[in-house]
Amino acid sequence: MSTEKSVWRRAFEWHEARLPLVSFIDNSVGSKYPAPKNLNYFWNFGSLAGFMLVTMILTGIFLAMNYTPHKDMAFDSVERIMRDVNFGWLIRYMHANGASFFFIVVYIHIFRGLYYGSYKAPREVLWWMGILIFLAMMATAFMGYVLPWGQMSFWGATVITNLFSALPIIGEPIVTFLWGGFGVDNPTLNRFFSLHYLLPFVIVGLVVFHIWALHIPGSNNPLGIEAAPADKIPFHPYYTAKDAFGLGVFLLVYFAIVFWYPNILGDPLNYVVANPLVTPTHIVPEWYFLPFYAILRAIPDKLLGVLAMFGAILVLFVLPWLDTSRVRSANFRPWFRVFFWLFFINGLVLGWCGSQLPEGLPLVLGRVCTFYYFFFFFVIMPVVGWMETPKPLPASISSPVMKAAE
Amino acid sequence: MANMAPAHTPESTGADGETRRDFLLHTTVAFGAVGTAMAVWPLISSMNPAADTLALSTTEFNLGGLQEGQAVTIVWRGKPVFVRYRTPAEIEAARNTPMNDLVEPAKDEDRVKKGKEKYLILVGVCTHLGCIPLGTKAMDARGDFGGWFCPCHGSHYDTSGRIRKGPAPENLKVPPYQFLDDTTVRIG
């Protein structure tokens, strides 16, 4: 009887009994994890974000083998990677554009959460983990952009680190502490390299918590109602297959940019080596920071601008309590839907404002859109949730289909 | 979990559908695996020597300025290389050494190029623990065998760069080299 199982099978079971890795994976993303059967393609973006995290870490590690974090050699080392290191150009372009695509994917993922009420009870801590991941991503991306030591690297770092001087009393000492000197200089570059290497692994830890927090209640779904066990399907093979297809579509776009338009999302001035004595006429952060940059510059007071910029992200923490609606999914919330799409367009306009000089139309629009940003969270969410009459919710996930069949 | 819709049900469809799905599954997975390998390859390849490193993998040297009896040290791949223009006496001493006297037996003829026996080219790193032996400069000690002497632990090399006395286990290494013409040699 014992000879029925092969030696491989028995070795595998011996190991699994002591450290159940495979069954852990099977329970978390495999055939033992039940997921609602009606998830649409907006549910692909979580796995795409995970894919981008792995891609960024891998390309980053191999870039770090050839990068030198010293102000006199950083720019040169990046050019050496582009010209002399085997496939260095590819690894660099994947990493630089990968950051953009990581943010594209995460922004869509966040907007999915906003639309379908994924932040609502009992998924509040899941939402918080997500915000922490987002914050860590922004810190990582900010420091990473400094590393090539181009003009935008240097001046973007100077502008953003200078913001902290707005804090009363502790501001200036904090900035000196961050810089390790009296301006953005070599100590700053060196420590940004160290932290840029570290933070992605902190993000991995946060992602573990994020997925763990998800698995307690299970996934939300487009209808926003609790999914009955009969309306759930095993994650593998249904969603693994769907995620593989979604990954294919995503990579078509990603690789088109990496291979054919690798500099389209970047700023040409970052191909000029940093010069502390020459300020560019137009300091622009990378596109994924533009909406927050617009909020920062919309407020004429330096300290209030900084507080508004950080507040714009911190407000997300209290979102589960700002939204008073009992209904999760905007599919059934006609008024909220309108304000949601306005919020989305508002974000795009804010992004455009952030890319322009803060004067004239961009400044006016920036102020209007900053106002709407906070108005959406602090006024619209509670009021609309309370006043709106939502559409009737289906009895179950299967019932809309059953009704049509009758 | 028990009420979940079915997961793997390969037997639930007819034999024809099952074959098609297996083929599709296997093709897609294989395609994906190949793609993953193709994606990983550039990362691994980036660890191989880069173009600028390879450009420095050979060094050319002009022997025209070298006098008989003179030796110089040049750098090749970051290491010292001894180039000595041997006198006929030195060559004869190297040729007349019995193999039994050698720690690592090697014929002098095998350590130089035919027609260019007067030039001896060696990697100047002692095979004991890596110091650079003396004997290249005119005033250097040359050890008991007229070649090189390593001051760190007292290894003596002869006029063919072979270890004769001392703790070194092997002869000084001969790097790959070729003569591009009568006076130019390319090492590496």
Add this chain to the structure above:
Amino acid sequence: MKKILLAATAALALVPMSFGASASEKVEFPKEKWSFSGNFGKFDRMQLQRGLQVYKEVCASCHSLKYVAFRNLEALGYSEDQVKAFAAEYEFPTLDDEGSEIKRKGLPSDHFPSPYPNEKFARASNNGALPPDLSLMTKAREHGPDYVFHLLTGYDEPPQGMTVMDGMHYNKYFADGNFQIAMAKQINDDQVTYADGTKATADQISRDITAFLHWAAEPKLEVRNSTGLRVMIYMVIFTILAYFLKRRIWARLEK
């Protein structure tokens, strides 16, 4: 479906945001045709060789090209021996055995040297202006090669009422400096004599040096484009396969 389209539009809408508003956008930059444009673009080797000649004879007296090594010139179609000979025309400082500075002949592994020993010297030789290194110029400016080409050919009489400062020159494409640039017009008809007999009009010379500079900035352009094509073909096949596999698997739910 509608939502996917909206999301895609949003993503595309983000692209122009990255350009930012720089002064050069207020100027019209006519798009030029380059052999290396587009996803299937290639460099014209003979053009690059002419461009190298232009760099050496016209630009190198003021502009460095520090990221290009002589050995890279094999990509222009030169043989190893030609590259060795090219490199040997240059001299580089080194130390002799006593520690005194001497000169040695250039090797293929050397990079193009700077015409000036340091920045102060460069500025002193150019009325206080620093001629920038050209290795990345076509990537370091909006509109890339088009900008470089138009700048080189953009010298003109200043418009009515504009005073051009001492030592400066009017250039209708140099918006970043309010159309006054420290570099005088460098490229005129028949300024160089091309070895391959191509007619050396100012327009031709400007195109050739621009193409050469774009090669200097993106030497991997061709392999990047061709690898991209192969990767995209692979991805299309994979996505189609994955789509049909997904459909098959999900068909199980239809019962």
